[in-house]
Amino acid sequence: MAMLEIEGLTVEFGSVAEPLVAVDNVDLTMDAGEIVGCVGESGSGKSVTALALMGLVDFPGRVRARHMSFDGRELLGLSDAARRAVVGKDIAMIFQDPLASLNPCFTVAYQLTETMRVHGTDLERRSARRRRDRALELLQQVEIPDAAARLDAFPHQLSGGMAQRVMIAMAIACNPRLLIADEPTTALDVTVQAQVLDLLIRLQQERGMALLLITHDLAVVAETVQRVIVMYAGQQVETGPVPDIFDAPEHPYTQALLAALPEHNLEHSRLKAIPGIVPGLFDRPAGCLLSPRCEYALERCHREQPSLEGRQARRVRCHFPLDASGRPTGGWVAERRVETPASAV
Amino acid sequence: MTSVPPLLEARALARHYTVSRGPFRPKGVVRALDGVSFSVREGETLAIVGESGCGKSTLARQVTMIERPTSGELRLGGEDVAHADRAALKRLRPQVQMVFQNPYASLNPRKQVVTLLDEPLAINTDLSAAARRDAARAMMARVGLRPEHERRYPHMFSGGQRQRIAVARALMLQPRLLVADEPVSALDVSIQAQVLNLLMDLQQEMGIAYLFISHNLQVVRHIAENVAVLYLGKIVESGPKALLFRRPAHPYTRALLASTPSLRGKNRRGTAPADSARTSAGPEQGENGARRTGIVLRGEPPSPLNPPSGCTFHGRCPYAVERCLVEAPLLEPFDGALVACHRVAEINA
Numbered sequence: 001m002a003m004l005e006i007e008g009l010t011v012e013f014g015s016v017a018e019p020l021v022a023v024d025n026v027d028l029t030m031d032a033g034e035i036v037g038c039v040g041e042s043g044s045g046k047s048v049t050a051l052a053l054m055g056l057v058d059f060p061g062r063v064r065a066r067h068m069s070f071d072g073r074e075l076l077g078l079s080d081a082a083r084r085a086v087v088g089k090d091i092a093m094i095f096q097d098p099l100a101s102l103n104p105c106f107t108v109a110y111q112l113t114e115t116m117r118v119h120g121t122d123l124e125r126r127s128a129r130r131r132r133d134r135a136l137e138l139l140q141q142v143e144i145p146d147a148a149a150r151l152d153a154f155p156h157q158l159s160g161g162m163a164q165r166v167m168i169a170m171a172i173a174c175n176p177r178l179l180i181a182d183e184p185t186t187a188l189d190v191t192v193q194a195q196v197l198d199l200l201i202r203l204q205q206e207r208g209m210a211l212l213l214i215t216h217d218l219a220v221v222a223e224t225v226q227r228v229i230v231m232y233a234g235q236q237v238e239t240g241p242v243p244d245i246f247d248a249p250e251h252p253y254t255q256a257l258l259a260a261l262p263e264h265n266l267e268h269s270r271l272k273a274i275p276g277i278v279p280g281l282f283d284r285p286a287g288c289l290l291s292p293r294c295e296y297a298l299e300r301c302h303r304e305q306p307s308l309e310g311r312q313a314r315r316v317r318c319h320f321p322l323d324a325s326g327r328p329t330g331g332w333v334a335e336r337r338v339e340t341p342a343s344a345v
Numbered sequence: 346m347t348s349v350p351p352l353l354e355a356r357a358l359a360r361h362y363t364v365s366r367g368p369f370r371p372k373g374v375v376r377a378l379d380g381v382s383f384s385v386r387e388g389e390t391l392a393i394v395g396e397s398g399c400g401k402s403t404l405a406r407q408v409t410m411i412e413r414p415t416s417g418e419l420r421l422g423g424e425d426v427a428h429a430d431r432a433a434l435k436r437l438r439p440q441v442q443m444v445f446q447n448p449y450a451s452l453n454p455r456k457q458v459v460t461l462l463d464e465p466l467a468i469n470t471d472l473s474a475a476a477r478r479d480a481a482r483a484m485m486a487r488v489g490l491r492p493e494h495e496r497r498y499p500h501m502f503s504g505g506q507r508q509r510i511a512v513a514r515a516l517m518l519q520p521r522l523l524v525a526d527e528p529v530s531a532l533d534v535s536i537q538a539q540v541l542n543l544l545m546d547l548q549q550e551m552g553i554a555y556l557f558i559s560h561n562l563q564v565v566r567h568i569a570e571n572v573a574v575l576y577l578g579k580i581v582e583s584g585p586k587a588l589l590f591r592r593p594a595h596p597y598t599r600a601l602l603a604s605t606p607s608l609r610g611k612n613r614r615g616t617a618p619a620d621s622a623r624t625s626a627g628p629e630q631g632e633n634g635a636r637r638t639g640i641v642l643r644g645e646p647p648s649p650l651n652p653p654s655g656c657t658f659h660g661r662c663p664y665a666v667e668r669c670l671v672e673a674p675l676l677e678p679f680d681g682a683l684v685a686c687h688r689v690a691e692i693n694a
Contacts, residue, residue: 159645190396223606
């Protein structure tokens, strides 16, 4: 059995009669020690998925799922106290902006040891000295230079990269089995980003923890993860192992997203942009959510929402998934001919 | 050499800020920009690349004449900007316009699009209200905004559309130089491509020069003709884009290229590199060539308040020797580019 199993996770905001669906029927399974990437543009629901998993979606938001378990333990309907025993200990999270996530009023050591006071081993809960020793050890593990001096520093005395390392140290303080990193390097410079990604991978490998990396950067995903989930407007549109999904994307959105990167347009003066914008919570189109922006969209796409189909490892939400050469299949040519006889050759 | 002066020319341009470091302590000097020389020709794009705190935005503030440089020369179309008086500045400023990073912050939320576009003309020209309105409408069409948008407020637009408004506003006065300070870094990938395409189309139509400030090398590689790499207020390498990406000479440029994530990059998990021989992928040498010679930097950029002695990069440079600690290298020609490094010849041998 997989370590983390989520089936049909839905997060809604707004009224019950007219819900605004931020996350729509997302499935996610992760094995111990696996690195999974979750990639999507802003508003695609990738962060809300992680927050729902952590139980951090507050009142007006409603979280539903057919099944959401961690280590065989059902997370939905768990009492707050029982959930707190899991969250922060077995599942830890790193947020995007480290300087906004750290409390400016407390020192690094205080914030690091706070987790241990709640979730730590017996010894850690009893002995402040033990906690402080462990905090120092953690800072050394995340490669903070002059770690002993940094223990009593306040967050404003740290650079962005250093603050993110402190956040990582906090997250791994209780040896989590699953680490969720929500855009961990977006606020950092490239050279620092490379260091932090290498650090995350090293810690993941040393500790055998699972890592869920949420990002908007396809290149970061290509370099770090084993399996990726592509999200669009709250839905999973494609999942698959990493080299495959970049070599032969099956969903037109993944294909278009890759094609829009400057890296893929070296010989061309123009980038292959995707027309239009990501639909917001209020203006979701009928049918396939991508249909207004999709270059292959046919009448059926505007009318009927496709479901997530395919084998366990490789799934795609499209009526006409693309083949290895990037052309739509599933009778697309025939259907198109029916719709636009004039242009049919 | 042609006798036509470049559109923009900076020589040893410097801008220092004095900052208070607390009561009873002497004031500190931040050398945000410390002797930078470059030039931009008409209709050309120069990209300024660097990490946060390297002086990119300070440079933009000098070029747009928002601030006066501390020392050095800055010439726009041959005319001295650094020492220009008020009247001259008033005449020169419309020629250089700016697009800011965050279109959510740079547009006045209480003004309609048409008012935003009208304002530069109302201040700087004698055009009648009707003529200004026509110009605003024409510009909206040019940047891909629909006529019905003109009465809307900025909050009614998405990020990409707002950046289009910002670009339109900057172009109202038909500037010769557009300074774009991270114009796409706040936008999503699919929208980023739209805005970059727009910028390139406008350059072709109107022949504007761009000073394109960015930390994203992939974007720079796409849009720029020449690139200057800035580190702690100094240019460490500058040259034509193709050369810089094919054969980065300065250790810092190499490190920047090596740290930029790439779809075809090495896998950080240490397994065999993903063989992504995509059909639309570009020539192999570029990225991979840079990656092979690449170095991963340790540490973070030092504070410009207290820069290291000698070459400011020596603390993070794997090639640093004794000499780098004491003597600052000058920007000197090396194989078609300008590089500021004592050991450039050895490293690239």
